Amino acid sequence: MHSISLLQPNKIVFGENAILQIQNDTIIASSNRILFLVATPLLDVVHELSEILKAKEKEVVCVEYTFLGEPTFSQFNSLISENEAFNPDCVIGVGGGSVLDCAKLLAALINNTQKLEDVVGIGLLNGRTINLICVPTTSGTGSEVSPNAILLNEETQAKSGIISPFLVPDACYLDPVLTISLPAKLTAETGIDALSHCIEAYTNKFAHPMVDVYALKGIKLISENLKKAYDNGNDIEARSALLLGSMYGGLCLGPVNTAAVHALSYGLGGKFHITHGLSNAMLMPEVLRFNLSANTKRHAEVALAMGVKNEGTDEIIALAGINQIEALSKACNIPQKLTDIGVAEHDIPELADIAMKVTRLLKNNPKEVTREDAIEIYKKLL
DSSP states (O other), X not given: OOOOOOOOOSEEEESTTXXXXXXXXXXXXXXXXXEEEEEGGGHHHHHHHHHHHHHTTOEEEEEEEOOOSSOBHHHHHHHHHHHGGGOOSEEEEEESHHHHHHHHHHHHHTTOSSOHHHHOEESOOOOOOSEEEEEESSSSOOGGGOSEEEEEEXXXXXXXXXXXXXXXXXXXXXXXXXXXXXXXXXXXXXXXXXXXXXXXXXXXXXXXXXXHHHHHHHHHHHHHHHHHHHHOTTOHHHHHHHHHHHHHHHHHHTTTOOOHHHHHHHHHHHHHOOOHHHHHHHHHHHHHHHHGGGOHHHHHHHHHHTTOOOOSOHHHHHHHHHHHHHXXXXXXXXXXXXXXXXXXXXGHHHHHHHHHXXXXXXXXXXXXXXXXXXXXXXXXXX
16 A cells, blocks of 8 residues: 555535634634635625624735636736735635635745746645635535646646645635535536546546545535536535535545546647536546546446446446446536537647646556547547
8 A cells, every 4th residue: 555645724614604704713813914816706705704804903805806717827927916015914715716726826926936837846836824715616626625726828728737735725614505606507517527536536546545535425425416406506405515525526636636537638628728627527438438447346436436236247337337427417418529619630639749748647547548549539529
């Protein structure tokens, strides 16, 4: 059994209207200048909290997050230059994965001698002195508990990862009420993204029993509740289950991480600006079929966690699980073909080239993926 390190926030708070509990956090007690980075739909909620904090004689600045799609290097650099003068001692991110990723990087890089370009990669960040709280409003990335932040590099048309223990938030607040307003389409895409985190962690070459428990629990919660939340966004029990499932997926990202599904999605996000969740949702069934022979038993155990009956060989059970993922995707009206989202056959070689550069994820895949393999996987989705 190989060595492993789990990095998690010091505090994880879950519950309806949990965001209002932030006012009593010891982090707030020790902070005087608080910067909120907020997704537009949550401005009213954060306004209430910010007024409470101002009454406690805190300086508060609320920055509206307005970037569309994956945030780029240049957009983040503009964000940091516009807010560095405030010199916050606490950053609070409230929003989806991109908002949280930018909040994490703001906390790490404001008044840091390092620049964004210096820290792209694994373990290059030299520290963080600013307190950090994350409040997710989608059930997808798990960024609120992970050491990862992902931005789009305009030059390479690929997403770049910044991975560091200093990006793990000090606290995260999981409030399912904040996810109720998420549209059905985004509920589906972010939900299957969270499912892919759990599945890729469990079937990963570096899977570990300390992470398996999170992955299996996340698979069960998400697979049982995604369609319920898609059909009825006000179903608070389904929303709560998805939010927990997403968090479990996030806990898998640091110690084990994802693999070929995510690597192959990078070009779709960078070149075609396809949302991260949609890219993963479209790719996951074919990548799992490709990987199946490398560890049939693990793929069967994924299927069992999804509720597939324990009947037949491991291969039969595993294939039933993959078919169930595909059926869930279709039931949530997620496109099934790359041509449906504007990708043509002549684009595939470039997509494969981009994917092959994501070695930090491809090395985790249970089966080696060559450029020719990547091309074949993409072609099956035309």
